Amino acid sequence: MKFSYNWLKEFVSFKESPEKLAELLTLKSFEVESVEKAGGDWLLNIALLPNRIPDASGHMGLAREISAVTGAKLKNDAFGVKKYSTGLIRQFLDVKVENSQDCPRYMALMIDGVKVKESPAWLKQRMELCGLQPINNLVDAANYTMLETGQPLHVFDYSKLDNKEGQKYENPNHKSQIPNKSQTQNPKNKKIVVRKAKKGEKLLCLDDKEYELNPETLVIADSEKPVAIAGIKGGKESGINSETRTIVLEAANFNPILIRSGSKSLNLKTDASYRFEHGLDPNLTDFAIRRLADLILRLSGENAKGIIDVYPQKTLPLKLLFHLEYADRLIGIQIPPQFYKNALLSLGINLEEKNKTDFIVEIPTMRRDLIIEEDVIEEAARLYGYEKMPAILPGIPLFPPEENAELFWENKIKNNLLGFGFNESFIYEFTGDKELAGFEEPAKDYLELENPTSPETKYLTARPLIKYIQQVSENLKNFDSTRVFGVAKAFIKDPVSRWRPGLNGGCERKQLILTIAQKGSKGEEEFYELKGVIDDTLESLGIAEYWYKDENCQFPISNFQLFHPYRKTEIYIGNQAIGILGEIHPVVAKNIKSKARIVAAEIDFSSLWQLAEKEAEYKPISKYPAIIRDIAIIVPFNIKTESILNVIENTGGEFLTDIDLFDYFYDEKMKNKSQKSLAFHLRFESKEKTLKDEEIDEIMRKIIDDVDKKGWIVRK
Amino acid sequence: MDSNELQKIEKTAKNEVSGAKNLDELNDLRIKFLGRERGALTLVLRNLKNLPQEERKIIGKNANHLKILTEELFEKRGEELKKTEFDSILKKEWLDVTRPGAKIERGSLHPITLVRCEVEKIFSSMGFGVVEGPEVETEWYNFDALNIPKDHPARDLWDTFWLKPAQTGADGTRKVAENFLRNSASSLRSSALLLRTHTSPVQIRYMQSHNPPIRIIAPGRVYRYEATDAGHDIQFHHVEGLMIDKHISIANFKAVILELFKKLFGKEVKIRLRPSYFPFVEPGFEVDLSCIVCNAKGCPVCKKTGWSEIMGAGMVHPKVFEAVGYIPRNQQGFAFGIGLDRITMMKYKIPDIRLFHSGDLRFLKQF
Incomplete structure (x- = not known):
C-alpha cells in the first residue's frame, strides 16, 4: 500500500527521514518495501500485514503507528471533524438495512447544491502519488478521505435514486425488526435498501461492465433496483456526472465474509473490497463520513442536509486481562512493568492496574487484530524490539529424540545407491494427458486436480516411474549411460486394484525408483546389474528372504504393461510382492524417443522399510578350510538358472554353503543350437571338521549324475 | 705351476x-x-x-x-x-603420470537431500525428532486447525491446489477421500482434499497424538498454485519446526535458530526478527538472515539490504492448541517454517529453483 511521507507528517510530528522511518517501521511494525522520491514528497510502499488493514491502511492510522514506534506526538488538531445534525435528511431519504449481520452499520449524509468540477492540484497530486486516478472533485474527495481514514466511501447522485413503487420493499418478513428512528417509512421519500441481490438482477458499474448478481451478493438498492454492489463497486447510473446537484454520501460497514465471497464470485477486486474483506471498525464510519463532508463543503461550499445512522448494535471496546508474568514468560526475559504500560498507552490501549501483576486493558475498536492476550503481548514485544531480546538456549530435560525408522532406512538406501554410482533425482509429482498417452497409462487411474496450472499439471502422478523414465530419456541426449534413482510419492486413486488388499493404509505411498540405461547395449547386462543392485540393497536392509517371480504375479497386469513382456519380474520379500524389475517396453521407449533401452525397478518403499531388520549379527568364520569345486553345465537355452540351482542345491547337502554363478555364456553356434553354458563355483564347508577330498568327490559325482538325469551336459 | x-x-x-x-x-x-x-x-x-x-x-x-x-x-x-x-x-615400465586419472563414476545425492540431512542432523543433536506426514491433506489440517478459517482473507497467503471432489476409483464406487482419510482423525471436519501448502499440518497431526514436551521438525514436499520463475516453483520443500513445553519463549527460539544457521553455514551469522502475521502464531515474526553471500555488506542477492528473508515463525497460537485438544495455557512454544530450496540455493549458489526438479544430470552430478 502506498503512503505519502508529507501527508503523514500532517498528522504526527516525527523527525525521522523517510529512510529512517522505513527502517523503524520494518523492524517494529511491518515491512516498508521501498522509499521513492516523488517531487517534493516521498512515496512509501508498505507491505501492510493483513490484520493491520483495519487500523493502519489510512494515513491517519499509520500516523498513530508512527507515533507509537517513534515516540512523536500526534497532531490532534489535524484529526478534527465538524458535527452534522440528523435534521432535514429524513424528509428526503429512508435507509433500510434488511439484515444487520450483513451490514452492521450504514450511514448516509446528504449535501445539496454541489458543483461538479476538477479537483484542486494538491488533492490530485496526493491521489496520484498513492496510485489513484483523479476523476472529479466529489469522487476524488471520497477516495482522498479513504486514503486518509482507511474507510471506503461512496457518493450517489440523489436524483438518480428511484422512488416509483415506494412501498414495494416493505418486506413482511422483516416486520419483527426493531423499529429504528431513521428507518421510519415515509412514502414520499426515496429509499436506500441494503439487501441481497435477487436472481437475475444485473448492474452496469462505473467500470462500464455489466455484472450479473447472484442471491449471495449484497447490494445497495433504491426502491426499485440495485444502485451499487455493496462494498465493491458503485453503479454507473447513480454515479456522479456533471449535472449532479444533490448527493448522498455513504459510509458503511459490511460483513467481510460477504464482501470477500461477493468479490470472488464476481471476479471483481477493488480498493474498497480489499479493505472491507479484512473487517473494518464499524466506529470508523462516523468519523470518515464527517471528514468527507467537511472536505466536500470546503471544496465547493454547499450545504449539508443532515445525517442518517443505522447502527443497531454498537461495537464496544474489548477488555482483556494482561498478565505481566505471562508476557515475560512468553518473551523469555523480564521487562519492567512501566515499559509495558507506556508501550500499550502509546498504541492507544487504555489500561488500569488491576493489581501488581495484572492490567485490565481496553482495546480501541479500530484494532480489530487484538483479540486475545497474546495479541497484546505481541504489541509490547515488538515495541520493546526483538533485536534487544537475548538468545537463550532452552533449559529442558535431556532426552534423545524419537527415531524415525522410515527415514533411517531411506537414508541408508540412498547412501548405498550413492556407492553404486547412482544419481538421485527429484520429479514433479504432476502429469497430464499427453505424457500419460506416451506411456499408454490410463488417465482414469490418476487423481485429478480441481485447478491445474496447465494441462501438464492436470493429474497427480500415480507412477513416479514414468516421470523418471522421461528424465532418463532426456538425459540420454547428453550422456551415454545413466544411473538415476529417487524416492517419490505415488498418489494412487484406488489402492485396492493397484496394491493387493492389506497394503492400503492410504492412497499415498513412497516409492523407490531405480533406472539404468546404456547406449548401444541390448539391455541384458543392465538388467542383471540392476538386479544385483537390488539384491545388495535388500541385503543391506538385513532382508534375506527376497526372491523373484515371473509368473502368477500379485500386481495387476496393468502394472506390467510398461515393461518388456519377457524381461520383467516381481520382487518378493517372503510372500509379499514389493515391486517390479524389468526393462521398459521397447515400444514405450520408442514413444518417448529414448536413445537407449532403459532397465528400471519400481519398489514400494512404504512396505519395504517395515520389513527391514536393523540387528546385524556377526557370523563366525569356519575354523576349517573350505573346498571349492567348479562345475560347468550346458543346458537348453530356455532353462531357468533357478532350475539348475535347485538341482545342485538338492543334491549338495549340508556342506554346500554357497553357489556362485561365475559364467553365463553362449556364442552364435550355441545360440543356433538353442544352448547355453553356465559355470558355478560350489563352496563346501563344515563347522565341525576338515572336509576330505573323497567326501566332496562323492557329492560332486551325485550332482553330476542328477544333472545327467535331466539330460543336461556337464562339461569336462 | x-x-x-x-x-x-x-x-x-x-x-x-x-x-x-x-x-x-x-x-x-x-x-x-x-x-x-x-x-x-x-x-x-x-x-x-x-x-x-x-x-x-x-x-x-x-x-x-x-x-x-x-x-x-x-x-x-x-x-x-x-x-x-x-x-x-x-x-x-615408465608411466606418463601427467595423463588424467581414470573416470570412476561416483553417484550423487540431490542437493536438497544433502541440506535436508544436514538440517535433520543439527536438530537431532538438539533433541528434535523428525516426523513426516501426507502430502495430500484435508482442508482442516492445512487451514482450519491452523486458525486459517474459510473465507478469511489470510487464506490468500497460500495459493492452493485442490483435488477434484468425490473422485471414484476404478471399482466405480469408492470415494477417494475415504481412502485418504482412513487414518486421519478428521473424518467429518473440513475434508476437501488439497495438496498441502506447508508442512504445518504435520505439527497438528503430531500434537493430536502426543503430549508436551514436544520437539520435532517436519521436513517434506509442499505445493503452491502459482506461476513459476527462477525463484518460484509449484512444488518445493519445507521444514516445519515445533517446540512446546511449559516455558519455551521467543528468546529460546532465537537461540535455537541461531544454532541452526551457524552450523548449517559454518560461520557466524546474524538473525533479525520482524513483526509479521501468520494466523497460527502469536506473536508472529519473519526471520531475516544476514546475507551469507556478501556477509551482510549488501549485494544483489540480498537486494543491497544485507539481509535475506528466510523463515516465518512465532509462538503457537492458543487456537491451534485448542484445535488439537490441549488445555489452554498449559503449554507454550514456538513453531517455524523454513524453505529448504531457498537455503539450498543460498548454500550452493544455485540461481534457479526449477533446476531441482529438472532431473538434469549435468546439474545433479555436481553434488
Missing part, C-alpha cells in the same frame, strides 16, 4: 669380472675361472696333488684364498649387474 700363475689368474679374474657387462657374461666368466670341469682355479686345485708337499702347502693355501676372493668378486659384480638389470626393467 707357480705363484706367478696364480697372480696371473687373479689379475685376469679381477679385470674380467669387473668388466662383465651382464649376468650372462658373468656366468661365462664363472665357468672360465670356477667351472667344475675346466675352470682355471679348479685346474690349479686339481693339480695340487702332483706338486711336492712343500709347494703344495703354499700354493694350496694361496689358491684357496684366491678362490674365496674370486667368489666374492663374482658375488659383488652379480649384485651390481642384477640391480642394473632390474633398473632397466623398471625403466621400461
Whole structure:
C-alpha cells in the first residue's frame, strides 16, 4: 500500500527521514518495501500485514503507528471533524438495512447544491502519488478521505435514486425488526435498501461492465433496483456526472465474509473490497463520513442536509486481562512493568492496574487484530524490539529424540545407491494427458486436480516411474549411460486394484525408483546389474528372504504393461510382492524417443522399510578350510538358472554353503543350437571338521549324475 | 705351476669380472675361472696333488684364498649387474603420470537431500525428532486447525491446489477421500482434499497424538498454485519446526535458530526478527538472515539490504492448541517454517529453483 511521507507528517510530528522511518517501521511494525522520491514528497510502499488493514491502511492510522514506534506526538488538531445534525435528511431519504449481520452499520449524509468540477492540484497530486486516478472533485474527495481514514466511501447522485413503487420493499418478513428512528417509512421519500441481490438482477458499474448478481451478493438498492454492489463497486447510473446537484454520501460497514465471497464470485477486486474483506471498525464510519463532508463543503461550499445512522448494535471496546508474568514468560526475559504500560498507552490501549501483576486493558475498536492476550503481548514485544531480546538456549530435560525408522532406512538406501554410482533425482509429482498417452497409462487411474496450472499439471502422478523414465530419456541426449534413482510419492486413486488388499493404509505411498540405461547395449547386462543392485540393497536392509517371480504375479497386469513382456519380474520379500524389475517396453521407449533401452525397478518403499531388520549379527568364520569345486553345465537355452540351482542345491547337502554363478555364456553356434553354458563355483564347508577330498568327490559325482538325469551336459 | 700363475689368474679374474657387462657374461666368466670341469682355479686345485708337499702347502693355501676372493668378486659384480638389470626393467615400465586419472563414476545425492540431512542432523543433536506426514491433506489440517478459517482473507497467503471432489476409483464406487482419510482423525471436519501448502499440518497431526514436551521438525514436499520463475516453483520443500513445553519463549527460539544457521553455514551469522502475521502464531515474526553471500555488506542477492528473508515463525497460537485438544495455557512454544530450496540455493549458489526438479544430470552430478 502506498503512503505519502508529507501527508503523514500532517498528522504526527516525527523527525525521522523517510529512510529512517522505513527502517523503524520494518523492524517494529511491518515491512516498508521501498522509499521513492516523488517531487517534493516521498512515496512509501508498505507491505501492510493483513490484520493491520483495519487500523493502519489510512494515513491517519499509520500516523498513530508512527507515533507509537517513534515516540512523536500526534497532531490532534489535524484529526478534527465538524458535527452534522440528523435534521432535514429524513424528509428526503429512508435507509433500510434488511439484515444487520450483513451490514452492521450504514450511514448516509446528504449535501445539496454541489458543483461538479476538477479537483484542486494538491488533492490530485496526493491521489496520484498513492496510485489513484483523479476523476472529479466529489469522487476524488471520497477516495482522498479513504486514503486518509482507511474507510471506503461512496457518493450517489440523489436524483438518480428511484422512488416509483415506494412501498414495494416493505418486506413482511422483516416486520419483527426493531423499529429504528431513521428507518421510519415515509412514502414520499426515496429509499436506500441494503439487501441481497435477487436472481437475475444485473448492474452496469462505473467500470462500464455489466455484472450479473447472484442471491449471495449484497447490494445497495433504491426502491426499485440495485444502485451499487455493496462494498465493491458503485453503479454507473447513480454515479456522479456533471449535472449532479444533490448527493448522498455513504459510509458503511459490511460483513467481510460477504464482501470477500461477493468479490470472488464476481471476479471483481477493488480498493474498497480489499479493505472491507479484512473487517473494518464499524466506529470508523462516523468519523470518515464527517471528514468527507467537511472536505466536500470546503471544496465547493454547499450545504449539508443532515445525517442518517443505522447502527443497531454498537461495537464496544474489548477488555482483556494482561498478565505481566505471562508476557515475560512468553518473551523469555523480564521487562519492567512501566515499559509495558507506556508501550500499550502509546498504541492507544487504555489500561488500569488491576493489581501488581495484572492490567485490565481496553482495546480501541479500530484494532480489530487484538483479540486475545497474546495479541497484546505481541504489541509490547515488538515495541520493546526483538533485536534487544537475548538468545537463550532452552533449559529442558535431556532426552534423545524419537527415531524415525522410515527415514533411517531411506537414508541408508540412498547412501548405498550413492556407492553404486547412482544419481538421485527429484520429479514433479504432476502429469497430464499427453505424457500419460506416451506411456499408454490410463488417465482414469490418476487423481485429478480441481485447478491445474496447465494441462501438464492436470493429474497427480500415480507412477513416479514414468516421470523418471522421461528424465532418463532426456538425459540420454547428453550422456551415454545413466544411473538415476529417487524416492517419490505415488498418489494412487484406488489402492485396492493397484496394491493387493492389506497394503492400503492410504492412497499415498513412497516409492523407490531405480533406472539404468546404456547406449548401444541390448539391455541384458543392465538388467542383471540392476538386479544385483537390488539384491545388495535388500541385503543391506538385513532382508534375506527376497526372491523373484515371473509368473502368477500379485500386481495387476496393468502394472506390467510398461515393461518388456519377457524381461520383467516381481520382487518378493517372503510372500509379499514389493515391486517390479524389468526393462521398459521397447515400444514405450520408442514413444518417448529414448536413445537407449532403459532397465528400471519400481519398489514400494512404504512396505519395504517395515520389513527391514536393523540387528546385524556377526557370523563366525569356519575354523576349517573350505573346498571349492567348479562345475560347468550346458543346458537348453530356455532353462531357468533357478532350475539348475535347485538341482545342485538338492543334491549338495549340508556342506554346500554357497553357489556362485561365475559364467553365463553362449556364442552364435550355441545360440543356433538353442544352448547355453553356465559355470558355478560350489563352496563346501563344515563347522565341525576338515572336509576330505573323497567326501566332496562323492557329492560332486551325485550332482553330476542328477544333472545327467535331466539330460543336461556337464562339461569336462 | 707357480705363484706367478696364480697372480696371473687373479689379475685376469679381477679385470674380467669387473668388466662383465651382464649376468650372462658373468656366468661365462664363472665357468672360465670356477667351472667344475675346466675352470682355471679348479685346474690349479686339481693339480695340487702332483706338486711336492712343500709347494703344495703354499700354493694350496694361496689358491684357496684366491678362490674365496674370486667368489666374492663374482658375488659383488652379480649384485651390481642384477640391480642394473632390474633398473632397466623398471625403466621400461615408465608411466606418463601427467595423463588424467581414470573416470570412476561416483553417484550423487540431490542437493536438497544433502541440506535436508544436514538440517535433520543439527536438530537431532538438539533433541528434535523428525516426523513426516501426507502430502495430500484435508482442508482442516492445512487451514482450519491452523486458525486459517474459510473465507478469511489470510487464506490468500497460500495459493492452493485442490483435488477434484468425490473422485471414484476404478471399482466405480469408492470415494477417494475415504481412502485418504482412513487414518486421519478428521473424518467429518473440513475434508476437501488439497495438496498441502506447508508442512504445518504435520505439527497438528503430531500434537493430536502426543503430549508436551514436544520437539520435532517436519521436513517434506509442499505445493503452491502459482506461476513459476527462477525463484518460484509449484512444488518445493519445507521444514516445519515445533517446540512446546511449559516455558519455551521467543528468546529460546532465537537461540535455537541461531544454532541452526551457524552450523548449517559454518560461520557466524546474524538473525533479525520482524513483526509479521501468520494466523497460527502469536506473536508472529519473519526471520531475516544476514546475507551469507556478501556477509551482510549488501549485494544483489540480498537486494543491497544485507539481509535475506528466510523463515516465518512465532509462538503457537492458543487456537491451534485448542484445535488439537490441549488445555489452554498449559503449554507454550514456538513453531517455524523454513524453505529448504531457498537455503539450498543460498548454500550452493544455485540461481534457479526449477533446476531441482529438472532431473538434469549435468546439474545433479555436481553434488
